[in-house]
Amino acid sequence: MKVCVTSSGPDMDSPIDPRFGRCAYFIIVDTDTMQHNAIENDAAMASGGAGIRAAQTVASTNVEAVITGSVGPNAHPALQSAGIKIMTGAVGTVREAVQKMKQGQLQQISTPGPAHRGMGMGRGRGMGGGRGQGRGRRNM
Amino acid sequence: MIITVASGKGGTGKTTVAVNLALSLDGAKLFDCDVEEPNAHTLLRLGELDAQSVEMPTPHIDQDKCTLCGKCAEFCQFNALFVGKDRVLVYPEMCHSCGGCSIICPEDAIEEQPRKVGTLFTGEANGISLVFGELNIGEPIATSVIKAVKSRMKHDEVNIIDAPPGTACPVIETMQESDYLLLVTEPTPFGLHDLEMAVNVVKELGIPHGVVVNRAGIGDGSERKFCEERDIPIVMEIPFDRRIAELYSVGTPFVEDMPEWKERFRDLYGVIEEVVNSGE
Amino acid sequence: MVSEIAVISGKGGTGKTTVAAALIALSEDTVMADCDVDAPDLHILLKPDVKRKSDFSSSKVAEIDPEICIECGLCEDKCRFGAAHPPEIDPIACEGCGVCKLICPEKAISMRDRVSGYLYESETRFGPMAHARLLAGEGNSGKLVTEVRNLGVSLAERNKSNMVLIDGSPGIGCPVIATVTGIQLSVIVTEPTLSGIHDMNRVIELLQRFNVPGLVIINKYDLSMENTKKIEKFCRQNGVDVIARIPFNPIMTRSMVALQTMPEHAPNHEITGILREAHQEIVKKIEK
Numbered sequence: 251m252k253v254c255v256t257s258s259g260p261d262m263d264s265p266i267d268p269r270f271g272r273c274a275y276f277i278i279v280d281t282d283t284m285q286h287n288a289i290e291n292d293a294a295m296a297s298g299g300a301g302i303r304a305a306q307t308v309a310s311t312n313v314e315a316v317i318t319g320s321v322g323p324n325a326h327p328a329l330q331s332a333g334i335k336i337m338t339g340a341v342g343t344v345r346e347a348v349q350k351m352k353q354g355q356l357q358q359i360s361t362p363g364p365a366h367r368g369m370g371m372g373r374g375r376g377m378g379g380g381r382g383q384g385r386g387r388r389n390m
Numbered sequence: 391m392i393i394t395v396a397s398g399k400g401g402t403g404k405t406t407v408a409v410n411l412a413l414s415l416d417g418a419k420l421f422d423c424d425v426e427e428p429n430a431h432t433l434l435r436l437g438e439l440d441a442q443s444v445e446m447p448t449p450h451i452d453q454d455k456c457t458l459c460g461k462c463a464e465f466c467q468f469n470a471l472f473v474g475k476d477r478v479l480v481y482p483e484m485c486h487s488c489g490g491c492s493i494i495c496p497e498d499a500i501e502e503q504p505r506k507v508g509t510l511f512t513g514e515a516n517g518i519s520l521v522f523g524e525l526n527i528g529e530p531i532a533t534s535v536i537k538a539v540k541s542r543m544k545h546d547e548v549n550i551i552d553a554p555p556g557t558a559c560p561v562i563e564t565m566q567e568s569d570y571l572l573l574v575t576e577p578t579p580f581g582l583h584d585l586e587m588a589v590n591v592v593k594e595l596g597i598p599h600g601v602v603v604n605r606a607g608i609g610d611g612s613e614r615k616f617c618e619e620r621d622i623p624i625v626m627e628i629p630f631d632r633r634i635a636e637l638y639s640v641g642t643p644f645v646e647d648m649p650e651w652k653e654r655f656r657d658l659y660g661v662i663e664e665v666v667n668s669g670e
Numbered sequence: 671m672v673s674e675i676a677v678i679s680g681k682g683g684t685g686k687t688t689v690a691a692a693l694i695a696l697s698e699d700t701v702m703a704d705c706d707v708d709a710p711d712l713h714i715l716l717k718p719d720v721k722r723k724s725d726f727s728s729s730k731v732a733e734i735d736p737e738i739c740i741e742c743g744l745c746e747d748k749c750r751f752g753a754a755h756p757p758e759i760d761p762i763a764c765e766g767c768g769v770c771k772l773i774c775p776e777k778a779i780s781m782r783d784r785v786s787g788y789l790y791e792s793e794t795r796f797g798p799m800a801h802a803r804l805l806a807g808e809g810n811s812g813k814l815v816t817e818v819r820n821l822g823v824s825l826a827e828r829n830k831s832n833m834v835l836i837d838g839s840p841g842i843g844c845p846v847i848a849t850v851t852g853i854q855l856s857v858i859v860t861e862p863t864l865s866g867i868h869d870m871n872r873v874i875e876l877l878q879r880f881n882v883p884g885l886v887i888i889n890k891y892d893l894s895m896e897n898t899k900k901i902e903k904f905c906r907q908n909g910v911d912v913i914a915r916i917p918f919n920p921i922m923t924r925s926m927v928a929l930q931t932m933p934e935h936a937p938n939h940e941i942t943g944i945l946r947e948a949h950q951e952i953v954k955k956i957e958k
Contacts, residue, residue: 268671269852272816298530298812298844299469299484306463306472322851324481331474399709400840401683405865426841427681427872429865467730467767488750488767527875530812530844555682555840556708557806562762578926580687580711587709591806608923635918639863639894 251281253351254308254334255344256318260288262345268319271301277344278311281352284345301325308334317347317356392549393662394568395602396592397575398584400555403604403628404574405429406638408552410645411572412518414655415548420515422522423564424554425508425535431522433641434515442510444523444538446487446531447502451478455499462491462500483528508535512542516643532560540564548659557591565592569666571599572625577609582616589620598665600625626658672826673956674819674853676705678838678846679860680869685889686859688922688932689945690837691715693857694796695931696949699831702794703822704801705815705849706839707787715929718792718799726789726802728813730766730781732759738778745770745779787814791821798825811839812848819849833956842869842876850877855956856884857948858910862897870901874908884910885955887948890918914948916941 256273257264262284267273272294279286289311293303301321305328308316315335329336337356340347350356395408405422409430412420422430449462449471456478463471463478470484471491482505492500508525521542523535532554543549553564565571571592575585585601592599601617606627617624628634637644645651677690691712694702704712734745736757745754753763754770761784771779786808792799800821802814822834838849838856850856856877860870870886877884886905891898898915905912916922917940925935932942 272852293469296469296813299481302469302472302481302484309474324484328472328474328479331472331477331479333475399682399711401681426843427865427869429681429868432864432868465768465772486765486767488765488769489748490767490769490772493748493769493772525843527842527872528847528879530847532843558708558804558808558811559762560843562806578923579714579929580926583711583714584709587806594806605923608920609927630920632918635890636893639861639866639890639897641864 251315252311252313253279253281253315253317253348254311254313255279255340255347256316257288257344262286263343266317266319266340266342266344266347270316270318270321270325271304273304273318276308276311278313279344279348281348284348299324302328305329305332308332315351317351321359391547391663391666392543392545392551392568393570393572394551394553394565395572395574396553396561396565396588397555397573398557398586398588399575399581402574402576402581403602404555405433405552406644407572407574407602407604407628408550409433409643410651411655411658412550413516413643413645414652415659418548418550419519419521419543420550420552421539421543422520422552423536423539423560424552425523425525425532425539425560426554428522428524430552431511431515431520433638433643434520436520437514439511439513442512443506444508444510444535445504446485446507446534447489448482448485448487448505449480449491449500450503451480452499452501453477455497457497459496461494461496465490465494483530486531487534507531508538510535510538516646533563536560536563540567557587562591562595565595565597568597570662571597572602573599574602574604575613576605577603577607577611577613582613585613586616589622598669600662600665602626602628604628605630625661626654672823672832672834673855674823674834674836675855675857675952675956676836676838676849676853677857677859678849678873679840679858680842680873681860681866682840684859684861684866685916685922686840687711687715687837688926689857689859689887689889690835692932692942692945693949693952694835695933696946697796697833697835699797699829699833701797701822701826701829701831701834702799703818703834703836704799705818705836705845707802707804707811707814707818707845708839710801710803712837713799713801715926715931716794716796716799717929718790718794718801720790720792722791724789725785726787726814726817727783727785729784729786730768731761731764731784732766732768732770732779733782734759735778735780738776740776740778742775744773744775748773784808789814789817789821791825797831798829800825812844815839815845815848842872846873846876847880850880850882853882855952856882857952858884858886859889860886860901861890862888862894862901864897867897867901867904871904874910878908883955885952886910886912887914887916888912889916891915892917911951913951914944916944
């Protein structure tokens with residue numbers, strides 16, 4: 251199977267980059283042959299929406315899964331909508347992360363991170379109505 | 391008359407000056423354009439407030455018409471669109487509302503719909519009219535809310551604007567159309583440095599301006615030297631006074647407790663009026 | 671891995687930079703990053719010696735070729751930012767969205783990179799420092815913040831340091847979001863004023879959204895004990911620890927006027943002691 255690992259360097263022995271949207275490289279690995287190639291992440295320097303642009307790059311490589319440290323609330327629905335599995339909690343090198351995945355030691359996540367509720371102290375003052383707030387949806 | 395109170399640095403007393411100036415003048419209206427952190431209302435006793443949504447157009451995708459061609463996401467400079475396997479996702483908080491995606495879509499599948507990005511509040515406080523905006527948390531673009539606040543100004547009235555700190559785009563947006571700019575600074579190296587940045591912007595905009603030194607007396611006087619060199623009048627000095635700091639902390643505008651200051655703010659207005667009228 | 675810790679405040683003028691500078695003076699092997707790119711002040715106290723300066727260009731700006739433009743007015747009509755006035759573009763108003771270029775029937779408009787600031791790599795008496803300056807009126811400070819953070823992390827890696835201390839910007843908008851995204855810890859410097867509390871609440875809400883743990887330092891706490899108690903209660907309810915209470919004392923301003931950090935200006939002062947304890951709390955929290 252073909253997977254994508256977020257990496258801080260261009261080869262299999264580079265430490266993984268725990269950030270999805272702003273990682274330096276995506277290493278595309280065939281887990282059967284361990285053949286791989288590196289793609290520079292041009293979203294790393296995006297001012298906003300890095301996770302979204304990174305997800306678009308990854309989606310174009312037709313991988314089945316992404317292995318990374320954590321995925322932000324923007325990239326999560328994007329990867330899901332592209333049908334890509336998300337495996338988080340990876341540490342060590344790219345090679346080690348792929349091994350761990352093969353041994354079933356990585357966690358596959360299917361729901362976005364916790365939603366955070368707003369709070370209302372000191373907001374009285376006759377302003378009426380609290381602050382309705384949805385899910386965390388931003389990752390710049 | 392539009393007087394904007396600004397400062398290169400936050401926390402120099404910009405809001406204090408704006409609120410006290412407005413409270414000292416008959417019929418003045420106060421506009422808080424610091425929509426990221428509106429504070430003027432925390433210094434005032436608010437009456438009933440009217441709240442109105444501030445909206446921005448944001449794309450809505452007709453998934454039936456969409457062929458997932460990807461042109462919209464490719465065009466978007468702000469990464470607000472993602473083309474998935476079977477649908478296009480919209481990230482409204484990334485959107486700058488430029489409208490480009492709906493123009494470029496070859497299938498006519500994108501229609502813009504209004505989306506709330508903040509709230510415009512209008513009401514009375516301490517006997518004056520107050521308008522302020524509040525940007526929703528997590529929204530990056532303040533200018534639309536600032537525009538909404540400014541849309542409530544009437545040019546034939548006395549409008550006092552409390553600007554956001556700094557010299558970035560929300561500040562420029564706020565300053566434009568002003569008749570006079572009051573730059574509030576404090577006599578510290580930080581204050582002077584930020585004043586210099588603000589002065590550079592103001593000179594570029596070509597708006598008449600003067601400096602208010604807050605917490606006067608704590609520094610080494612270098613702000614006076616600076617103003618002299620750059621030919622900027624110091625129009626008011628507010629001393630470093632624990633009483634003023636305490637009144638601020640509990641939300642009391644100091645002119646209410648120290649009425650002699652009302653007279654000084656009125657004098658200040660007189661000076662501003664003269665400068666503005668002589669320019670016309 | 672390098673830990674990033676940001677000192678932020680919501681409201682300006684609470685003493686954020688003074689506290690950040692003191693924390694730097696108390697740390698060993700810490701890299702500094704001034705992410706308050708709209709109004710950077712840390713360099714005033716730290717007097718960095720700039721080793722490298724690079725252009726920062728983040729966004730695009732439209733440009734009309736007056737030779738080709740027929741002044742049909744379509745761009746002016748479609749520009750949502752009031753920037754297109756053919757045959758000219760107002761570069762301050764232009765957001766770089768590219769709509770004018772898209773619709774121009776004569777292909778008279780191109781998009782070029784806009785230099786909107788500078789990124790600096792420097793050395794100070796406390797170690798390496800990453801900082802920047804955004805030109806007046808330029809937007810997109812979020813991206814410059816990201817560049818300062820990246821430079822800070824790479825300086826830390828180069829110097830075998832495991833911590834970057836960030837001086838953040840006021841507010842809760844784009845630059846602050848870019849400052850706190852993905853950091854390990856945030857230290858909020860607030861003051862017991864109504865506006866200080868109001869803004870701290872908004873900042874804490876932002877941190878919760880981004881899953882960043884926070885610690886609070888109350889500056890000038892004795893200006894209003896009532897408000898200090900409110901802050902403490904609010905922090906307790908939201909699981910945020912208050913790690914220091916600094917009294918109102920002009921020595922903080924005097925040290926700044928002397929261009930020194932508190933530990934340099936008054937090493938044995940009560941406030942320096944409070945800051946030292948706060949620093950230890952921060953290190954403890956990071957090690958956890």
